[in-house]
Amino acid sequence: MASLPGSSLSVDTFDRLKPLENLVRFIPTGSKKDGKKPLIREWPKHPGFTVQELQKQFPQAMSVGVVTQPLLCFDFDGETATQHAVLNDRDPDYVNTWRINRTTDPHRYKLLFLPSKEQLAQLPNGQITHSFNTRPASSVRHPYEKGAVVSKGEAEEIFCHPGRQVIVAGAHPSSGGHYFWPVGFGPEALSAPPEEWWEHVLELSRDYPRPAAGANKTVSASSFASRDWQRIEHCPICGRGPNDNPLCQLHRDGETLRCFLGQTFSPPTNLEPGELVPGTDWAFSRVSSSGWGEFLTFVKDNPNRYQQIKAMLRGYANGN
Ligand SMILES: [Zn+2]
Structure with missing residues (x-):
């Protein structure tokens, strides 16, 4: 695939994002200096860039992000996060929508949905942000090695929130890998969340209308x-x-x-x-x-x- 001069993003990637440019809010992310961060400060208020604007104005961008509203994101961080969803009757492998994987870790990926207007109206302020830890971070000391190996915590995160964004294409600098869309699960597949998925979101929003605190934290009444x-x-x-x-x-x-x-x-x-x-x-x-x-x-x-x-x-x- 042909890359644009000085960019890690291919022409093909931009061509496939283009049909969504008026539906969702794309922003430029990632630079040599700043691994994954948005390249503009005011991105939560920005209406989003067209594909052409991204290419012309931000040739240095190493990735493309999208603001997660009106999009709904399920962010699976680790194998236990997937297991948690499967046990909840939401098997990520059996849902047809836009999926963002990365080359350097098969257990960390995202599913993006586009809720209908009726669905969005069911959320308080049209928003939710929720995190469920499926495995705490830990440091493991191997008996024959010096030092401890720190393993990252695992979680399923769910959000539809104008103050959050996710990267959908380009480089993942900290691992040296890049994002990709499995065949058949590109932006063309973007769909409204199916019933079991949406019911789960509604249940979380009914019971916990504010960002969830950890179970071990004190929660105000x-x-x-x-x-x-x-x-x-x-x-x-x-x-x-x-x-x-x-x-x-x-x-x-x-x-x-x-x-x-x-x-x-x-x-x-x-x-x-x-x-x-x-x-x-x-x-x-x-x-x-x-x-x-x-x-x-x-x-x-x-x-x-x-x-x-x-x-x-x-x-x-x-x-x-
Ligand atoms: Zn009790």
């Missing part, structure tokens, strides 16, 4: 607003009180409770589904995870379930 879930001051399962950074939540149906697995406070983890937490009428249902970390979901065990159903049937019979 006000950042926990949600229509369906209310934070509970005294958790009947783990015993967290109002001064213990209460994270556990009760659904507005009053019958479903999420109890967070923490260092100091934690629900019992040895229960079979359906088994009651000793001394309570809460039955263990399942393990789930969110931007805060893992939590167990419990449902109210109702000894009068039979009578409830009878009453409900009576209601139907009476036309209520």
